[in-house]
Amino acid sequence: MIKHLINGQRVDGGSRRADVFNPATGRVGNQVPLADRPTVEAAIAAAQAAFPAWRNTPPLKRARVMSRLKELLESNAERICQLITDEHGKVLADSLGELQRGIENVEYASYAPELLKGEHSRNVGPGIDAWSEHQALGVCVGITPFNFPAMVPLWMWPMAVACGNSFVLKPSERDPSSTLLIAELALEAGLPPGVLNVVHGDKEAVDTLLTDRRVQAVSFVGSTPIAEYIYSTGTAHGKRVQALGGAKNHAVVMPDADLDNTVSALMGAAFGSCGERCMAIPLVVAVGNATADALRERIVAEIAKMKVGPGTMAGCDMGPLVTKAHFDKVRGYVDQGVAEGATLVADGRTLKVAGHEEGYFLGPCLFDDVKPGMRIYQEEIFGPVLGIVRVESLEAAMQMIDAHEYGNGTCIFTRDGEAARHFTDHIQVGMVGVNVPLPVPVAYHSFGGWKRSLFGDLHAYGPDAVRFYTRRKQITQRWPSSGVRESAVFAFPSSK
Amino acid sequence: MIKHLINGQRVDGGSRRADVFNPATGRVGNQVPLADRPTVEAAIAAAQAAFPAWRNTPPLKRARVMSRLKELLESNAERICQLITDEHGKVLADSLGELQRGIENVEYASYAPELLKGEHSRNVGPGIDAWSEHQALGVCVGITPFNFPAMVPLWMWPMAVACGNSFVLKPSERDPSSTLLIAELALEAGLPPGVLNVVHGDKEAVDTLLTDRRVQAVSFVGSTPIAEYIYSTGTAHGKRVQALGGAKNHAVVMPDADLDNTVSALMGAAFGSCGERCMAIPLVVAVGNATADALRERIVAEIAKMKVGPGTMAGCDMGPLVTKAHFDKVRGYVDQGVAEGATLVADGRTLKVAGHEEGYFLGPCLFDDVKPGMRIYQEEIFGPVLGIVRVESLEAAMQMIDAHEYGNGTCIFTRDGEAARHFTDHIQVGMVGVNVPLPVPVAYHSFGGWKRSLFGDLHAYGPDAVRFYTRRKQITQRWPSSGVRESAVFAFPSSK
């Protein structure tokens, strides 16, 4: 059975259990304990105890633990990816992609000595100097979703601990094994016990983390309603919180776009990892009917070539959805779209994967004539369902995007410098791609949506994470003469 | 009567009124309208309407409005300070000091073109570039306290508007005239109507600002209970909030301190502006009884020399408290301290200022033997009451400070490099002075306390304010070949 990791020890904790399934087979693969309040408090206590010594460890030494972790993640990549695919379902190549992105965050955390530099000013007044420091907060918390069990936790705790904090991580209870393995590798890399703790759990664990006065900061990635709950609860308890929520990312395709590149890019963005990504593209906004017709024709042709099967099978483009419940929900959205009047051009509901009849497989689906107001337009489906929306102009596309509740990511396909500049400047979305379908920022920039896709001031990972996981201290200093310099005191050292 | 300033016009709004007193005479000097919800909404609407054009104005042009405002503040300084002193009571030199600090924030806002630079990375992948921008949020709000009617608003809106936002300011209704005059000077300096709006009011106005969905960000300075309310209410409504609350700043005096400098510094820090400053020093922690005895003796002697009277009278060191209610509250704390067993060494309660018998004057008070647990130790008095606490070591002083609810500012007086370093590194306080009694950071650094002195991630003014008043946008861009470069399309231009 999967365990908690508290103060460097694998422990049980809590009497409740949850099953962890293999979505490709529909069978239970493992069990995970759901932490009760005392267990979570023990993890917090371990983190609190480990904090002072770790905070005083020079940043360079902390950074080097991250460098060693990077090496261990590379040498253990196969093992980690197998666990991701077994529990999440995504194809192995996708697991590796996720891990690679996570490693880049570990790499960035290893730059801590550079990132933690404060600003120094000589002579802010006569004989007065001032400088700022970015000091560690104390115990930080991460609460992470099922869709990136390796990557999203690595957005959080490596930078938090590189900044001198200790950490309690509560990963998704649906696919916790890769997350846990990575935490154990961090100990192997030299992280002192207690600096990083992992507890599995559900609402009881989350609420304990959100209300314990020792917790200083909470990072969350998940759906918008939960993000909002996390943000308002955590902030009401005096913590700093960054809570990343849902998304409904639109790709705008201009008439001058290079359609070969565009369609190739969209296929991965819409159906990769079954669309279970907050940066997936579930909506293509085609500018002009000719653009829409051409896109539809090509996407249908590409869908026909896709291979769906277990994530461990070579050559598969797409695996199963993560759970039975999620499968039912996504399938229900497809039914809903038909009922709402969208044109279902490609229907993945009939897919059967031979030998995996109990797996949660849904084939790629394509709607045309999707319109604002439909639920399949408004809501985050988080499945392999792509919709084409037809508009007459870029301006119309932008108004539509700006009117949507979410503002996580978006992209434009065009060859035209002016269209791209206008779009990137004005669109009310946090991450914008130009001919890049999934504009997930590289690890040395920061990740964050706008509107109801993110609650908080500071974005995830990158430079913003350094600010989120530290507290500014401002020192102003002057030295009165003590006579030492002027030799007044020591002029006759014999008198000493 | 004082008016609101909405969309560049002086307007009434709301049927309720509040009196504005002259604290040196106890007489009503003016009246201020208390905005009802429709009035506040009109201000928000004006700000919302002014936003798009202002946001698109190049940062350099926005910055130049700040430069011109700086000039106008300098040329109107006398007029502004007279208004501050008339309504707040502080001595004119103090009003000028406050205004000067405020001007420095205007000056820093005029550096906007430098401060708004994003980070650009060529080749984050092959042929892919990425950069970040710090884009304006939209309508921002400031809610400010009575104690610095010129300075604290200038911490907020100049940077907010320099970053491209529009603003609604709700100053204290007790002394709003200088705040309003400054806003009018900003219009004169070239700020377009609607970019900065001022509404006066109380809870109705505040609650409207905190819940209106058009408001993106709220900056607050006031007491901790209100700060907490502002923070939890604003964040629950999806806004970013920075809420600065109360303080109880300790000055640690080491046995090796230069006592002449120390006492001179403490007198201003404790009694300047009647102690109505969140960076005032109401507690001196003397390390060693000899230090305490020497301090006490010298402070008593200095108190005897102080001159208290109307802020407009030449040579006064201290004016009246701001209101009758506040006078009663502060005086009650002195009674309380005596009751709690502290030694009242200097008693300002008996002070009478000839010709100003109705003014809210309280003389400087000094307690010795103040101890944690006493209300005069725990609570923010915000009056001219200084307490001496006796401890045996720096470590004991630091534990006491860290145990206090507040963590705004603190300072240490010593000649010793090691003591200073240990103190600044470890103390759980946001702003730390070394031989500097009021370590208010200069305008190009940031202001913020720790613990329950500040709610939010980002501090006030300086570099943090740039981040608070902007939202990160992250762009990732690649360009597919269109044949233009390779001459494929245009090789035979005649065919075009």
Next chain:
Amino acid sequence: MIKHLINGQRVDGGSRRADVFNPATGRVGNQVPLADRPTVEAAIAAAQAAFPAWRNTPPLKRARVMSRLKELLESNAERICQLITDEHGKVLADSLGELQRGIENVEYASYAPELLKGEHSRNVGPGIDAWSEHQALGVCVGITPFNFPAMVPLWMWPMAVACGNSFVLKPSERDPSSTLLIAELALEAGLPPGVLNVVHGDKEAVDTLLTDRRVQAVSFVGSTPIAEYIYSTGTAHGKRVQALGGAKNHAVVMPDADLDNTVSALMGAAFGSCGERCMAIPLVVAVGNATADALRERIVAEIAKMKVGPGTMAGCDMGPLVTKAHFDKVRGYVDQGVAEGATLVADGRTLKVAGHEEGYFLGPCLFDDVKPGMRIYQEEIFGPVLGIVRVESLEAAMQMIDAHEYGNGTCIFTRDGEAARHFTDHIQVGMVGVNVPLPVPVAYHSFGGWKRSLFGDLHAYGPDAVRFYTRRKQITQRWPSSGVRESAVFAFPSSK
């Protein structure tokens, strides 16, 4: 007669004199003394003497002198521009444009408190802190050209003095009056005497400045042979030097360019200020013959509309060249181009300006079929002579540009994102415009060419100038315990 400005005094110095002409009339307007070695040494001595106090003045105070200077430049703009036009010849609108650009540099220098921040690192080792400072150098020198008598000096000394240095400026002896007036306004703004000194002169003055051991740094803008001399002589005398030389900026016009915008942009870039700008565009590289033909036709039409006359006459687009010698040289290049086989499409040599027959007026000239190897292709003409070069592809254009000796500025006109990205990434030129004909960086970025257009590591103005005018100092600090903190020394203060 024009004077030197040394230690705040207008003084003579040197027995030699030079005439200053009005190029629109060909008449002598004034005389300028040419400083001998003792005069220059007196200026250096004044700067050296002023340095210590100025260096110790807080950066904020130094910055405020720049703010006040900005105000004075704005209020004296008309007077300054009249002097520029009288001595240089450019039209008044152009003088104002130059001054405005210069003011932006003064503005940027006023950000000094922000720009001078060093980097602070706590705990580089256990108990060890480190930080960097950017300290002033001492006496800095600027040697500036005739073509921007207001702007180019303002690239240099405002930032130098804002960083805490003192300065000796040697402006062009052909049009020194506006330069001198600005220096006097700086004194009026509060710059202490001796911090900025102006000496007029020729090689004797230059050589004194380059070899005096008290001079720490030299900034130069002029022709490449002189730049090279300045750089090798100054560096051989142990100084840091930045020497900006000549240019031959190519504008590449792609077949997809918006020709209306392009031609409008090129007219100003080629003929503005008679082409006497190091960022002027003397060469248009047309990609494809159709592009070339269309450009030629439109440029010829635009040239026909141009009005050439004295700079003070309303409505003139172009004034005279700066001196008779320069007029002869530029005219000789036109003759040379014809001899070399280029096609002279528009011939400005025959121009006569009624009532100004002795003025140095040359009309706009356009060559077609200009080719590498011709002197009019290789050499900097610095006159109103534009050449069209015909190439078949962007690649060919870029190879040509990269093969040229100079690499100051260049630009591309296109609507295509990919072409622009390829060009900006790979071209061996320091300042690159995309649909911007004169990509002179704004004041908060830095100005500098590549190849033989700049000698030195750091570019002019902007962030690079802060580094050029300061010297990094690196401090590493630890404090041994003295017993003060542990109360060992003072536990029984009575024993003291």
Next chain:
Amino acid sequence: MIKHLINGQRVDGGSRRADVFNPATGRVGNQVPLADRPTVEAAIAAAQAAFPAWRNTPPLKRARVMSRLKELLESNAERICQLITDEHGKVLADSLGELQRGIENVEYASYAPELLKGEHSRNVGPGIDAWSEHQALGVCVGITPFNFPAMVPLWMWPMAVACGNSFVLKPSERDPSSTLLIAELALEAGLPPGVLNVVHGDKEAVDTLLTDRRVQAVSFVGSTPIAEYIYSTGTAHGKRVQALGGAKNHAVVMPDADLDNTVSALMGAAFGSCGERCMAIPLVVAVGNATADALRERIVAEIAKMKVGPGTMAGCDMGPLVTKAHFDKVRGYVDQGVAEGATLVADGRTLKVAGHEEGYFLGPCLFDDVKPGMRIYQEEIFGPVLGIVRVESLEAAMQMIDAHEYGNGTCIFTRDGEAARHFTDHIQVGMVGVNVPLPVPVAYHSFGGWKRSLFGDLHAYGPDAVRFYTRRKQITQRWPSSGVRESAVFAFPSSK
């Protein structure tokens, strides 16, 4: 025989050879070829050929080669240190210390994606954006001294190649083996052939490197006369050059210094690596005679405990000098000091190391009463010779230091904040320690002296190295409407 490393191949080159000695035995250990001009040119050509592809490699990939190199240096540390000790003579612990410092520079180079970020400004004018890039230069060169064969080369080429440059390294021909091994490990780590080349040689090689037009930048560390030659020759050939020269670092000991710490620190700083370090402390400036007397007594006692012997022998504190010639020179300085009238308190000239009679061993020497004007005060001895200088005040100490030709490093020992601040602010030295004897900046800050200790604007390694090894490119961009956005062109896509 030791080889050159050109284009990934070990090659001979040049007919001349030099002996490489083991200084502990005085015997020849190996031979090294001295490159002639064609060999050096082949290395430059290889670097030039490797440049374009490497420059286009994303910074993250280049950085990862540095991460892997770091791992290889750690796993090969023993082998590298053995080579250092065999050829240089320093004790193994010292070799390891050197290597560790070098690894930190490799680590810092691995932060390249962060360090190479440019500045991006939206709307520098209406619709106009601007950004800066730090682009690679091309072929860079390093010329390094014998005293740190591992560390000093690692100051240079890792950052240079991480920035996208290719490199030709000419290490000291006296101890080149460790340098070469490290270069080979870089290839193993994934550096493409030709990106890093190593040539051994003397003046012929150096002059080729300094004059070849393909070389863009030269970094040098060595003595001041050579540094000056490198700087003036390189700059006269249009290259950017940073040339670090000699040092004579003073340690000021104040009367209040903690003498135990001070003496312990000084012993290592004076005698570590036989004083063959540009950051060694050869001069102690004692403030007050009592301080001097106490220091002298304690240092003599510590010298008596020192163990001198072969660097490979366990427990040795100091090994031999690097060559016979250098031994003679240092010994001559001791004779000279006696002749000049300094008091030789400890005489290392008589030392014999049993079994190593031919080794270049000199025992630690201590002079008292050293005075400015003596050659042992003015000149860099680069040997185990420490001198005590007696002064009456800090001011006198500082005047002495500022009057010295060199300004590399210095330090002050005191407990007093004010003395330290005054010293660090005003002393004319580039690297300053407070109670830190060898204030070598950590790798994430920069290394550089002032006065005649460094020629050039930018310091070695750290942030300055990023600027030195890149060239600023400034792009200004606007996009004219092409009708794509407004749908003008594509409104009727059928017409396409």
